[in-house]
Amino acid sequence: LEEKGLQEISVANELSKLNEVRVNFLGKKGPITEVLRGMRDLSKEERPKVGEFANKVRDNLTSKLEERKEELAQAALNKKLAEEAVDVTLPGTPMKQGQPHVIQQIIDNLEDLFLGMGYQVVEGPEVELDRYNFEMLNLPKDHPARDMQDTFYITDEVLMRSQTSPVQARTMEKHDFSKGPLKMISPGVVYRRDTDDATHSHQFHQIEGLVIDKNITMGDLKGTLVTLAKELFGDRFEVRLRPSYFPFTEPSVEADVTCFNCMGKGCSVCKSTGWIEVLGAGMVHPNVLKMAGVDTDVYGGFAFGLGPDRFAMLRYGVDDIRNFYLNDVRFLSQFNKRG
Numbered sequence: 001l002e003e004k005g006l007q008e009i010s011v012a013n014e015l016s017k018l019n020e021v022r023v024n025f026l027g028k029k030g031p032i033t034e035v036l037r038g039m040r041d042l043s044k045e046e047r048p049k050v051g052e053f054a055n056k057v058r059d060n061l062t063s064k065l066e067e068r069k070e071e072l073a074q075a076a077l078n079k080k081l082a083e084e085a086v087d088v089t090l091p092g093t094p095m096k097q098g099q100p101h102v103i104q105q106i107i108d109n110l111e112d113l114f115l116g117m118g119y120q121v122v123e124g125p126e127v128e129l130d131r132y133n134f135e136m137l138n139l140p141k142d143h144p145a146r147d148m149q150d151t152f153y154i155t156d157e158v159l160m161r162s163q164t165s166p167v168q169a170r171t172m173e174k175h176d177f178s179k180g181p182l183k184m185i186s187p188g189v190v191y192r193r194d195t196d197d198a199t200h201s202h203q204f205h206q207i208e209g210l211v212i213d214k215n216i217t218m219g220d221l222k223g224t225l226v227t228l229a230k231e232l233f234g235d236r237f238e239v240r241l242r243p244s245y246f247p248f249t250e251p252s253v254e255a256d257v258t259c260f261n262c263m264g265k266g267c268s269v270c271k272s273t274g275w276i277e278v279l280g281a282g283m284v285h286p287n288v289l290k291m292a293g294v295d296t297d298v299y300g301g302f303a304f305g306l307g308p309d310r311f312a313m314l315r316y317g318v319d320d321i322r323n324f325y326l327n328d329v330r331f332l333s334q335f336n337k338r339g
């Protein structure tokens with residue numbers, strides 16, 4: 001019986017089989033229990049001998065069962081470890097990584113440049129008061145130049161800002177000039193009632209700059225714009241200023257940079273002029289300064305405004321502004337700086 005038990009234990013290759021063997025040999029209905037139960041029918045002399053023998057067989061089988069159980073558990077664990085092993089030498093699965101939108105990349109680029117020159121970056125509300133978007137910028141209600149910026153009105157006094165200039169008005173109004181000059185840029189989204197096509201979008205971006213200090217001249221403005229153009233396009237690019245008109249600046253200029261396509265020789269992109277218009281600028285109009293409470297006998301300044309969308313189109317040769325707002329990853333991932 002003992003041998004048979006040991007034999008069955010050693011061939012049991014699963015925990016459940018092993019349990020069957022235990023029940024068969026050592027269980028309540030098993031032969032050993034039966035022998036022990038039958039002891040009461042034996043004589044006094046036989047009892048201890050039979051008992052001792054039966055116990056020995058039971059103990060031996062029990063310990064062998066435990067041993068085999070350990071073995072099987074260990075084998076199961078080894079098998080599991082082997083199956084779930086990770087091969088750390090395999091190349092990883094590359095993860096798709098996002099990146100800032102191409103327009104945001106240009107804004108970040110310009111923010112870095114101007115922060116380095118001591119400007120602060122200021123943001124303002126996109127839903128704006130008529131007062132800041134127009135009136136404080138020398139555009140009273142009946143001013144014809146309001147037509148230049150066809151505006152989304154929410155009420156008579158509230159509108160979607162059509163430019164980021166209201167941020168300048170808000171900041172100028174608050175600025176304490178006894179503590180030093182004001183140098184700021186304001187990047188952000190602006191809205192105009194344009195019909196969307198390849199070169200117009202009802203939503204686009206602006207970055208405007210404003211410097212107010214003593215003794216600011218047009219030369220400071222030009223120097224700043226040259227630095228800006230070289231940063232964005234490269235050292236070979238030149239800047240020229242042309243007279244223009246904006247209600248908030250006097251004199252006003254428009255700035256051209258060397259045509260990126262023909263480098264000034266003249267081509268179809270620049271209509272043979274060799275130049276491409278990139279921004280508007282000028283010396284801040286005294287009315288604008290006065291309305292913001294700035295002492296025009298002491299202070300003056302310049303302002304400029306440019307469109308990152310247009311910059312991105314020029315720099316990357318994108319021929320339809322709407323691409324920037326469709327959020328097609330195939331388009332946007334072309335401008336992945338991280339490669």
Ligand code: PHE
Pocket residue numbers: 162163164165208246249280281282303304305306
């Ligand atoms: N805010 C002006 C516009 O949208 C741009 C500009 C800003 C022009 C500052 C001159 C000076 O037309």
